[in-house]
Amino acid sequence: xxxxxxxxxxxxxxxxxxxxxxxxxxxxxxxxxxxxxxxxxxxxxxxxxxxxxxxxxxxxxxxxxxxxxxxxxxxxxxxxxxxxxxxxxxxxxxxxxxxxxxxxxxxxxxxxxxxxxxxxxxxxxxxxxxxxxxxxxxxxxxxxxxxxxxxxxxxxxxxxxxxxxxxxxxxxxxxxxxxxxxxxxxxxxxxxxxxxxxxxxxxxxxxxxxxxxxxxxxxxxxxxxxxxxxxxxxxxxxxxxxxxxxxxxxxxxxxxxxxxxxxxxxxxxxxxxxxxxxxxxxxxxxxxxxxxxxxxxxxxxxxxxxxxxxxxxxxxxxxxxxxxxxxxxxxxxxxxxxxxxxxxxxxxxxxxxxxxxxxxxxxxx
Numbered sequence: 284x285x286x287x288x289x290x291x292x293x294x295x296x297x298x299x300x301x302x303x304x305x306x307x308x309x310x311x312x313x314x315x316x317x318x319x320x321x322x323x324x325x326x327x328x329x330x331x332x333x334x335x336x337x338x339x340x341x342x343x344x345x346x347x348x349x350x351x352x353x354x355x356x357x358x359x360x361x362x363x364x365x366x367x368x369x370x371x372x373x374x375x376x377x378x379x380x381x382x383x384x385x386x387x388x389x390x391x392x393x394x395x396x397x398x399x400x401x402x403x404x405x406x407x408x409x410x411x412x413x414x415x416x417x418x419x420x421x422x423x424x425x426x427x428x429x430x431x432x433x434x435x436x437x438x439x440x441x442x443x444x445x446x447x448x449x450x451x452x453x454x455x456x457x458x459x460x461x462x463x464x465x466x467x468x469x470x471x472x473x474x475x476x477x478x479x480x481x482x483x484x485x486x487x488x489x490x491x492x493x494x495x496x497x498x499x500x501x502x503x504x505x506x507x508x509x510x511x512x513x514x515x516x517x518x519x520x521x522x523x524x525x526x527x528x529x530x531x532x533x534x535x536x537x538x539x540x541x542x543x544x545x546x547x548x549x550x551x552x553x554x555x556x557x558x559x560x561x562x563x564x565x566x567x568x569x570x571x572x573x574x575x576x577x578x579x580x581x582x583x584x585x586x587x588x589x590x591x592x593x594x595x596x597x598x599x600x601x602x603x604x605x606x607x608x609x610x611x612x613x614x615x616x617x618x619x620x621x622x623x624x625x626x627x628x629x630x631x632x633x634x635x636x637x638x639x640x641x642x643x644x645x646x647x648x
Contacts, residue, residue: 323552325359325544328377330370330387332490333363336514337574338536341442341567342386345538345559352555357548359384370488374539378434383544386441388536390471391486395434397612398622402427402438404534405626406473406605411443411533411568412641413633418535419561421629426622435542439560442536442567445575447528448512449593450505451496451521456593459600468492468504472608473530479604489515496520505530508571509578518582524590529601536567 327346331339339361346359362382364370373385374392389396389403402423409417417423418440427438450469456462463481474484485501495501497520504521505528506512518524538560545553582588593601613620 320356321549322355323357323548325357325383326367327359327361327384327386328364328367328373328382329361329385330364330373330391330488333366335363335489336511337567337570338386338442339363341536341563341570344566345386345441345563348559348562349555352559353552357552357555361386364488365490370490371486374434374436377539377541378436380435380541380543383541385539386536387539388534389438390534393471396430397616398430398619399427400471401622401626402430402535402537403471404473404531405609406476406530407532407602408626409533409630409633411445411535413630413637414443414533414535415440415564416633417626417629422625423629426625430618430622431539432542437540437542437545439538439540439557440535440564441538441560442564443571444507444531444534444536445568445571446508446533447505447531448508449525449528449530450503451512451517452503452523452525453496453499453521454502455523455591456525456597458594459597462597465503466501468495468501468506469530471530472605472612473505475608475612476530476601476605479608480601493517493520508575509582510571510574513578513582518585518588522587522589524582524588525593526590527593527598529593529598 327342329339329342331342333339343361346361349357349359362368364373367382368376370387371391373387374395376382377385389399389401391403393400402418404414414423418427424438424440431438450467452465454461459480462477465482466485467477467482468487469477469482469484470486474486477484485495487495487501487504489506492504492506493515496504496517504517506515506517508528512518512524540556548556583590609623613623
């Protein structure tokens with residue numbers, strides 16, 4: 284081959300390569316344009332009753348915000364507990380891909396994922412402030428996602444109840460002996476501690492709580508706080524209202540997303556979901572705090588409602604039993620132990636800071 288022919292062949296080869304590269308770029312841009320115009324229609328199921336304020340309404344507001352921010356490209360239809368599936372089957376529905384999203388709290392699936400309870404609430408544990416610090420910036424969220432990965436579920440914090448009330452009882456609690464044999468609706472690790480104290484913990488969906496207490500199927504129930512407790516009418520079924528909520532000092536509510544569904548979203552819609560979840564996480568806690576302080580004032584005025592603080596010796600004993608319960612669970616389950624140790628390591632740092640910051644300030648009041 285002459286030098287001229289060799290150069291000519293080289294020129295043709297390079298030209299064809301550049302043309303192929305341009306075509307590939309054009310195809311990629313076309314694909315991106317197609318993705319940006321695609322509409323996604325998803326379903327979200329929750330563990331909350333229809334119309335349930337703050338929690339169910341917050342999940343619906345989250346969906347509305349995503350629709351607005353995505354200009355209608357991601358539409359999420361929200362179903363309350365029982366409307367599409369039973370409330371406590373939310374996690375399974377997301378895991379199996381029956382729906383794309385769910386909203387509840389991780390301790391509801393304790394039977395399936397015991398270690399997930401740390402991402403909901405721990406008796407005598409972190410408050411909402413500490414939980415947000417751990418999850419967003421202390422490695423908690425990464426660990427949470429690792430825990431859920433085998434179930435093809437991606438979790439996000441989406442709300443917090445703040446410190447809950449200790450619950451409604453049909454008799455006074457003057458000592459630990461008064462807990463013996465008591466049937467109480469109390470989920471998660473708090474339920475295990477309650478059982479260790481001699482009580483009989485029962486897991487019920489929100490829609491069953493009032494009826495069970497009124498019919499004396501249970502002797503006591505914790506629910507959330509003054510606002511929701513009053514709306515549910517629990518003061519009509521039991522008169523002794525106890526605080527503090529030792530069992531749930533800062534309960535995280537979770538958004539769960541099916542992994543396959545998440546992977547199908549373009550990057551901009553994933554960013555919208557992530558940021559909308561963060562915004563709703565703050566909004567829901569703020570709304571909860573405001574409504575609780577107003578409702579507490581109303582409950583104090585209701586005839587027959589007696590608000591008590593748990594006796595110090597009862598709280599001290601429950602705290603001791605909490606530590607024993609956590610250690611026992613960690614000893615028999617390496618997955619639980621791993622999350623427990625990560626949680627405890629962060630909590631020790633958080634407590635040291637809280638002692639000279641927020642706790643020290645509150646002590647001045």
